[in-house]
């Protein structure tokens with residue numbers, strides 16, 4: 001069985017192993033960066049970051065048989081502040097018509113835009129390759145757990161949620177849009193720029209052109225990736241669309257990956273969130289497929305969640321003994337639940 005939980009300081013070696021396997025922009029293979037991400041998350045879960053909108057939460061999925069961390073996902077309470085705006089390209093269509101030539105042309109136009117009171121962002125979703133698309137659906141667990149946590153703490157999050165999806169990249173990890181555009185205005189590589197932009201947005205504002213860019217000027221293969229989702233991320237897109245997210249005609253100014261958004265209150269999983277009391281029954285049948293979470297004030301970690309079959313009624317929930325054990329809960333505990341369908 002797998003457990004979803006808040007990351008701990010002791011998880012650094014486990015995350016390093018995962019980052020070394022993946023080396024993606026989502027989980028950078030750099031000890032200092034990983035330490036900083038863990039530290040911020042531990043403080044966020046503990047409520048030790050005073051402003052709730054400055055909190056960033058990292059969830060890990062652990063295989064309890066061998067204590068291996070097999071994936072991660074994140075929530076950034078607010079993406080886009082006065083210090084670090086959320087920067088994107090608004091994608092629009094512009095029409096030109098010449099009566100004398102009888103020529104009518106449509107162009108895709110990219111306009112740089114800034115958001116200072118941004119939405120909550122979900123991101124950092126990765127699963128160790130051998131575990132991907134297995135029966136447990138680890139990617140789906142890591143994706144859904146964030147909606148469970150947000151449902152449990154609505155006041156700590158914004159009324160809108162953003163997911164920036166990864167576009168197709170070249171085999172060596174470079175981005176076609178970056179090579180055609182961002183690189184020419186910054187003199188940086190895609191990876192350098194991505195790393196820098198985590199701490200510093202100023203250089204983007206200063207170095208990127210402030211005027212509109214006609215995408216028609218890019219080679220065809222660059223135009224094709226604008227707003228496209230990469231092959232490894234299509235499952236994520238489908239999961240998000242199914243719970244209510246839509247493409248909002250905005251793309252990442254670095255790599256062209258599309259932005260998907262939803263109103264928090266409209267996300268199907270948030271609407272179907274409930275809290276129930278745990279019974280003493282050891283439920284071993286095929287019941288409802290759910291994601292169940294328990295929280296505590298202190299101890300080894302604060303948040304734990306499992307996917308399992310359960311019996312639900314209006315006020316109570318019965319779980320398999322193994323799920324109770326993993327959640328470390330006793331009869332009468334208040335549990336939080338969303339469907340896993």
Ligand SMILES: CC(C)(COP(=O)(O)OP(=O)(O)OC[C@H]1O[C@@H](n2cnc3c(N)ncnc32)[C@H](O)[C@@H]1OP(=O)(O)O)[C@@H](O)C(=O)NCCC(=O)NCCSC(=O)CCC(=O)O
Nearest residue numbers: 122123124125126127132133137138139140232233234235
């Ligand atoms: C994306 C994940 C995390 C997905 O993990 P898994 O492969 O374990 O997925 P899973 O749980 O088995 O399946 C989840 C759901 O997606 C469906 N699914 C899986 N692959 C699919 C594909 N290629 N096309 C269409 N649907 C697909 C499954 O049927 C299932 O839905 P059913 O319920 O129908 O069965 C992984 O593939 C991965 O690490 N990829 C590389 C990194 C990556 O691209 N990360 C996303 C970056 S974008 C990001 O981080 C922001 C967005 C976000 O955080 O949510």
